[in-house]
Amino acid sequence: MTMAAATPSPDKLVAELRARALALGFGSFGITPADARPDLPEKLATAIDAGWHGDMDWMAETAERRGSPNALWPQARSIILLGYNYGPTSDPLAILGEKSLGSISVYARNRDYHEIIKGKLKELAGLLARRSGAEVKVFVDTAPLMEKPLAEAAGLGWQGKHTVLVSREFGSWLFLGAIMTSAELPEDKPHAESCGKCTRCLDICPTKAFPAPFQLDARRCLAYLSVEHKGQIPLEFRTPMGNRIYGCDDCLAVCPWNKFASVSREAKLRAREDLERPTLADLARLDDDGFRTLFAGSPVKRIGHARFLRNVLIGIGNSGDDSLKPLVEAQLEAQDPLVRGVAIWALRRLDPARADSLALAYSARESDSSVKSEWTVDIS
Template sequence: MSVPLLDPQKLIAELRSRAQALGFDAFGIARADARPDLPDKLAHALAEGWHADMDWMAETETRRADPRRLWDEARSVILLGVNYGPDTDPMTLLSQPDIGIISAYARNRDYHDIIKGRLKEVAGLLAQRAGADVKVFVDTAPLMEKPLAEAAGLGWQGKHSVLVSRDFGSWLFLGAILTSLDLPADKPGTQSCGSCTRCLDICPTNAFPAPFRLDARKCLAYYSVEHKGAIPRQFRRPMGNRVYGCDDCLAVCPWNKFASISREAKLRSRPEFERPALAELVQLDDAGFRALFSGSPVKRIGQARFLRNVLICIGNSGDAGHVPAVLDRLDDASPLVRGAAIWALRRLDPERADGLRQAHLAREGDETVRAEWDGTV
């Protein structure tokens, strides 16, 4: 049965209304071919190595650079955003070294799960009303949501590379609906950072080689979330008490002052993730880790990588009261955890570390852990 053609503006109004009812705070439409500049920009970033060891970015380069290569029937892209702005300034926790900071985006249920169901409802409505083919994406496919969101008028990519919204600052989760339907596009966002460089200046590791460019090889968010090995020694002290992610460049954005407009629709943090104590986090066994972070994006990195982060933060705390817990982790089953525990012990009690070195080296078979015993802080 054929589907009668609808007035495009009425269709968009209905989709926008449904999206708002589902909790989306931002809605915009771009043509699938709206960003012909993306292939060259992506190729340059990959050639410079800014993706670090996230090889999947290079492996999907062709599809990632153009939505039509991902799906050749795509004609329009609907971009939707959910405000996840935290109720308090994440930067205030940096002065509390016994607290582990979890990035604001990870303090609720996994945003992939939250947004995908809502996107499917909007996409289903579009398919029902217009008979169009649709595909839904939430950061799980090679689609460059941020530049497309800029093309759809949701905001602009700031100098920290994150989308900035006039209404919600740097705190928007993004989802996309690709459709075979040609829809009227919204006016693209206009770059409005001006001369402000707060996001670049605040970065503790100088991860921005230039405005609008992020080098993951120097990014704490990358090392604490994506990186599978030991945290490189030069980035350990800058981690401070960040156990998962880094919000500094987002948190200082002046446009964040408008992020409280949609209080009823915005996502709320789980209280236990707002000020978790390092002393409690370091005690988590695998079952405890899975239970605490059930449904959270933190769970995806696994207990060993999470404890690696926690132990680095404990080493930065300056609190010798953590030493007994650190000693317990020197014999952890994971070399990743053992190595981080050695570094933490050297920071908190170097004499104890020197005294234990020979005994542990005698039974340590992992070369990376042996190197930690021989390393310096």
């Protein structure tokens, strides 16, 4: 007769899970009770009432579940939070001074982190389920679960003044994942906020997206505008956007805690070389198929070719490079009004006289009122 394996004690089980998480490449591991943050509904309501979520309507639609893990899954007793280091090996802000290049946020320079982290979380969750018999659910930024404050409660770090989780070991460079379980596991102590008087992350923001420390208005955030926002980039943010064509790393990159970040290659994602220093010219020449090919497996692909071109054309408009004008003029005939509109802005930035000479003809046959207005709006 085969005897069933004995269920390990909670402490032994957690030790086994920690060891396996480390072997899978996770740099941080912590556990918090599912009800550890009763303050979340009020904090979330404050942000939504202020409109800081922009057009991310799903945040308001899922607010009840997002504010409480047990509203999302009533059976949850503990949540395991894990961090995966993706810190860069060089200063990601240096490229902002090279106007002919496009800056892609560090997290998007490799495979989509959802796919990388999810497989590892499933393996760890499977181990937990087998060893404890408990139910498990895995989350990687794909469900209404507020990973950052829960990671703070689990001792992985603290939410900095830029609202991103900060770790003593990895600075601001952690992908977060969560495993919810019906098992009651020993909890870790929450991490105290350790920003002190530092305001570097607030001071560097090119669009002043922080109404106050620890608060973020996504409507002014270049990371949100270039990635999540589906419409035209508001005029006031186009020049500050510079050559940031996907995301914005400014507030993360200046965090002083980054100097303690691990440099272990085994625990980090390596950036694709072709996404570290792409030229705006090459990116502007991509058609839809070329875009899909270049960004296959990358989170950049999710925004689609039109929104990507919108961002690239803003970069070109801010480049001051007259040699890029033919690429801009070619997009004046683009099928998508999002692209046509920002192409007008880019041309007016590079060569106002040339734009004036084309305005009458193009404006006369333009059917989209928002695009037509780009020929005359004040861009000074």
